[in-house]
Amino acid sequence: MYNQKSCPLWDSFFSVCRMSISNHLAVVNRYGFEKFCVGLRGKEFYKPSKFFMYRKLIFSFAIFLILAIPGMPCTSYLVTPGASADGSSMISYAADSHIRYGELYFFEGGPKEPGSYFQAYYRGSHKPLARIPLPESTYQVVGYINEKQVAIGESTFVGHTELFDTLGGIDYTGLMQYALMTAPTARDAIRIIGELSEKYGYYSWGESFSIADPNEVWIMEIIGKGTNLQYDRRKKESYNADRGAVWVAKRIPDGYISAHANHARIMTFPLADGNISITNQQFDRLHQPDVRVIYAHDVIDFARRKNYFDGPDEEFSFSDVYAPIDFGAARFCEARVWSMFKEVTPGMDQYMDYAMGYDLTNRMPLWVKPERKLSVADLINFKRDYLQGTDFDLTQDIGAGPWGKPYRWRPLTWELDGKTYFHERTTATQQTGFSFITQSRKDYPGPIGGIIWFGVDDTNTSVYVPMYAGIRRAPDTFREGYGSILEYREDAAFWVFNKVSHLVYLRYSLKIDDLRKVQAELENSFREFVPAIDKAAMELYNKDPELAKDFLTSFSVSMGNYTVERWEQLFRFLMVKYLDGNIKKEENGVFLTNEWGKYPIVEHPEYPEWWLRTIVELTGDQFLYIEKQDKESDE
Incomplete structure (x- = not known):
């Protein structure tokens, strides 16, 4: 065992923690923080082999403790509580967009x-839409989780294009944000989304929502009713007679666990009986414990009126209709769901042909039971999926190039010789703006129990930083308005992470391991810190x-800003190491030099053999080195 007393810098660090608490927070007794510090010292990163890797993180952590004191x-x-390793509800989201x-x-x-x-x-x-009055008081929202630990994510599906309400007053993001500001539970969020859509009109395509609170997790799917323009002679104005939306929510x-990825997944559901299933006309029963289905009262009737469906009500499938x-x-879309399900649930091979579009009749279940409990780390790993380990692995076909890049630039489809x-x-994609995993934990009060693990840019090359629901502000490097998609800001998290990922994309297989080391260094540290932060908080x-x-503010802000600083260091390291195609x-991050200590030791990585053979197959003898002519020219 490593003797903890043999590391003076660690002892100094913990002394700072204790002195800061003692001097600035008299309400905290020294014994409580002594236990906190000892708890941290028992973590795996408190070892000689990891100390220097973490030294800057340690200093940053000390700073946040000091900053927390004054002031x-x-x-x-x-993922439902019963399927998670720590009993928390978890959802994830990725804002994949080119803008x-x-x-x-x-x-x-x-x-x-x-x-x-x-x-x-x-x-x-x-485009500005409706102005919607706020109640007398609202909840604080950090990203997409509020102080009551209600969290919402989404994915868009198009559905019938004629159902976009061009006169609607609120889109899917507005529904999410308003619900988070006003909903104390997941069920209330469903109610608010339904009521807002009905009152103001739904200005969006079809949408799947993930909605969680500390006790339960729901999937809700919604689509508009289109624009049925009528004229009110009395008011002398036009209006949409079909304003509103049709929707279904299932617990x-x-x-x-469940998942969705840009395609509607709710199919049949129990019809309203006032017990396990209710409509939006029965919101007085919303919080009855047995309720597990909630839907718009006209979701089936409207489909009949539009000639989308003519079967028995019991056979109505929201997704199919x-x-x-x-x-x-x-x-x-469904392939991304399948790729996650197969990692934790046996028997998913039977749905591979469906997920790959070869057999559209063998639909996957809406939810599956995982064979093990899932953690935040699991969900982060799932977010980095590019079908690796399957026949469809993006690094294994010629599109990956010689350096195994798991990305394909858009457009997604292309025409050649009259064929598409x-x-x-895949889940990991270059155009992600930001992504997150939320935790809603019923054993803690809202400000502490809610965590949004937040990252920017490509999920595969990002770092997820824990932001507590109770923080008072976002880190400067992550905050809204710090740079934009049209304004480069050199220390903004988005631009720093994009700078690194684009450098890695150039020779992915050579550089990704260097990125993974720093990524793991940070994310593993954060996961080790959180239990101690929970306890102290x-x-x-x-x-x-x-x-x-x-x-909590000082912790999350400090960790966010430090992450950006550490990623900038990674960028500089990669630039030096891989300059001009050399290595x-x-x-351990220290460049080797020749015996006189002046110049680096440089290697030239060769192209893989399959790539060289491809060049020869495509060009024939164009690049053939002719030995005889070379000898004659020497003479």
Whole structure:
């Protein structure tokens, strides 16, 4: 065992922690933080082999403790408390978009001035929509989790294109944000989404929502009713007679997981009986424990009126009626769900042909029971999926190039000789603006129990940083408005991560391991820190909740800003190591030099044999080196 006392820097670090607490927070007794510090020292990173790797993180962590004292196309996973390793509800989300900027939204909660309103915008263009009055008080929202630990994610499906309400007043993002500001539970979020859509009209395509609170997880799918323009002679104005939306929400059984990825997945559901299934006309029964299905009362009748469905009510399938499956929906969307399910549930091979678009009749279940409990780390790994280990692995076909790049630039489909071809669409993709995994934990009060693990840019090359629901602000490098998709800011998280990922894309197989080392260094540290932060925050919360929020703010802000600093260091390292297609030899991040200590030791990585053979097959003797002529020229 390593003797903890033999590391003076660690002892100094913990002394700083204790002195800071003792000097600036008299409400915290020294014994409580002594236990906190000892708990940290017992972690795996407190070892000589890892100490120097973590030294800057340690200093940053010490700083946050000191500061605490004074003062679209997307892939979503849903994990119920009974299916998670720590009993938390978890959902994930990725804002995949070619125009989206990665930033951490923050909505301050509390009392609102009379006349305050929420301005809805269409996320696809920023077109202003309805102004919606706010209640007297709202909840604080960090990203997509509120102080009550209600979290919402989404993925868009198109469905019947004629159902887009061109006169609608709120889009899917507005529904999410308003619900988070006003909903104390997942069920209330469903109710609010339904009510807002009915009152203001739904200005979006079809949408799947992941909605979680500390006790349960729901999937909700919604689509508009189109624009049926009528004229009111009395008011002398036109209106949409079909304003609103049709939708269904189902509670994921505890112990199970679900997922959605840009295609509607809810099929049949129990019809309203006032017990396990209710409609939006029975919201008075919303919080009855046995309720597990909620839906718009006209979801079936409207489909009949539009001639989408003519069967018995019991056979009505939301997905089949409002978003019929086709090859693209399977291959580009359901394949991402299948790829996650197969990692944790036996028997998913039977659905491979469905997921790949070859057999559209063998639909996957909406939820599955995993053979093991899932953690935040598991969901992060799933977010980095590019069908590796399957016959469809993006690194294994010629499109990956000689350096095994698991990305394909858009467009997704392309025409050649009158035929349409495509590139795989995987969970990990270059155009992600931001992504997250949320935890809603019933054993903690809201500000501590809610965590959004937030990252920007490509999920495969990002780092997920824990942001607590109780923080008072976002880190500067992540905050909304710090740079934009049209404004480069050199220390903004989005631009720093894009800078590194684009450098790695150039020779992916050579560089990705260097990125993985730093990625693991940070994410493993954060996962080790969180239990200790939880404990310390709870001790503070029991004495003064406001001090606990200060403490959590300093932690999350410090870790966020440090992550960007560490990623900038990684960029500089990669630039030096791989300059001009060479590789400079190094050991543990230190570059080796010749015997005189002046110049680096440089290697020239060769192209893989299959790539060289491809060149010869395509060019014949164009690049053949002719030995005889070379000898004659020498003479």
